[in-house]
Amino acid sequence: MLTAAAAAPVSRSSGRHGEVRGARLAPRSSLFEGRFGRMFRTLPGAEFDEAILTALGAAMTADPDPPTPETQADPEENTGISAGYTYFGQFIDHDLTFDPASSLQRENDPDALVDYRTPRFDLDSVYGRGPSDQPYLYRDDGLHMLLGDPLTGNAGDPKARGLPRNRPEGAEPARALIGDPRNDENVIVSQLQASMLRFHNRMVDYLAQKDGASPSFDEAQRMVRWHYQWVVLHDFLPTIVGWDTVNAVLPSFAHHTSILRDPPQLKFFKPQKEGFIPIEFSAAAYRFGHSMVRPIYRLNATADRLPIFSTSGPSLAGFGAFPSNLGIDWRLFFDFGNRPPKLGPTRIQPAYKPDTSLVNPLGSLPHSVASDPPPSLAQRNLIRGWRMGLPSGQAVAAQMGFDPIPDGKLIVGKADVEDAGDNKKLTDISPLFSENAPLWYYVLAEAQQQFDGNDATPIHLGPVGGRIVAEVIVGLMAADTHSYLRQNPNFQPFEDFRSSSGNFAIADLLRQALEA
Ligand code: HEM
Secondary structure, X not given: OOOOOOOOOOOOOOOOOOOOOOOOOOOXXXXXXXXXXXXXXXXXXXXXXHHHHHHHHHXXXXXXXXXXXXXXXXXXXEEEEEOHHHHHHHHHHHHHXXXXXXXXXXXXOOOOXXXXXXXXXXXXXXXXXXXXXXXXXXXXXXXXXXXXXXXXXXXXXXXXXXXXXXXXXOOOOOOEOOOOHHHHOEHHHHHHHHHHHHHHHHHHHHHHHHHOOOOOHHHHHHHHHHHHHHHHHHHHHHHHHOHHHHHHHOXXXXXXXXXXXXXXXXXXXXXXXXXXXXXXXXXXXXXXXXXXOOOEEOOOOOOOOEEOOOOOOOOOEOOOOOOHHHOOOHHHOOOOOOOOOOOOOOOOOEEEOOOOOEOHHHHOOOOOOOOOOOOOHHHHHHHHHHHOOOOOHHHHHHHHOOOOXXXXXXXXXXXXXXXXXXXXXXXXXXXXXXXXXXXHHHHHHHHHOOOOOOOOOOOOOOHHHHHHHHHHHHHHHHHOXXXXXXXXXXXXXXXXXXXXXXXXXXXXXXXXXXXX
16 A cells, blocks of 8 residues: 555645645644544544545546436435525535645645644635735625625626626636635635625625624624534534534533533544644545435526636636526525425535535536546545545444444445445445445545435434534644634623524525625
């Protein structure tokens, strides 16, 4: 096996989603706490070879499929998670892994042994290095964020704006001028980033109105961050891992107390000094979102549906301006409490199930997303995890005290009635996978165990994947001395921002963003 440090990375393309500075060298020493580390330091890296991982990645990529008409149920959809959470998940990943230190600083430290910034839920992907250092992201008042051109298509959002972009000459793509370039990777995450800019502006205006004077930038930023952190813990996390796991890691939620009385229960992720990102999270468990990507999306009631990527026509691929009639209607992505009809062009689109199948467009990523081979996202994930020396899924499960899933139940393919009968077993692809599954595959296969023969049964992450994701998210927030958990554990979102049920979820945050 290649050692983690010796292996060549799959891709080191700059500024793209997935670039992991220093993750190639995630030391096993129990003393090391750089930017990337390990949760299960004593477990050896699983042994594979590139050929069998390539074969598994191919088997995990679905065949091309004509889009299901909107008037018909699509069995690959997950009734438990709506499509917006996929891209909110991608946005959160970028927030955690973005480092606003200059690339020059980083080039001087290719292995990230110096931790310029620790991973925090601080929206530096939105704020960059702040109004003094990056004034071109801000209005002249140094308080409001700059927005881009108006967008149409959603009559419910007359103030819709895209991201600010440069105006290059000729046919050059108009790049987004934002804190983290990766948040323009596709048209959906791009509009989520634009909505976050608007939420910041809304917060500035709201505080000014409430207090009768403009807030300081720091005050507005802190309130934006705390409301976002609240949504990550109270909405995103339970949606992805289920309330049982959230309550086990955050008993203060279950008991309605504060973390001062009921501290987080972190059994496997225990950063001693400052937060770091374990590779079990970044190279495996948190890549669950790749299997939730749909092949096609409706952005609003009027524009045609578009594939996420296409090699032959228009798509939602990003890193440049897109047609202005694609203004997103978030009611088609999140539950705003006024559930539209179940089928047809005005319903909430569900995410695809977290299972061991990725949609076909992710088998041939555009050059703008992955400039080096392989273009298959499944193959990239599997090879990346192996080269980083990740332990097998079964080894991690056993270490966490869960019964590993037996070989006979580890299958490859879609979790739906039509396809389940044709799915191969993992060990049919290679006997080397016997009791030795790649961790990323295992996390998805574990979620797939919840498929009970009914296409409508909701699915979220299972015990291993769910616990890794929950512990890292909670652990990072608890390690951040600026987070609301540390600074003000009794913080509550503004009354005025909550839904009629008193909740403050991502839909409520976006509802506020639409005001700006
Ligand atoms: C259309 C949507 C997406 C595309 C095209 C995409 C593409 C990619 C690519 C090309 C990589 C680098 C692979 C490698 O070479 O190792 C990557 C890494 C990664 N992706 Fe995605 N991704 C998408 C959505 C998501 C979502 C929804 C999530 C989670 C909810 C996610 C989480 C990650 C993580 C954790 C990494 C590891 C590196 C990092 O932290 O940035 N991705 N993705």
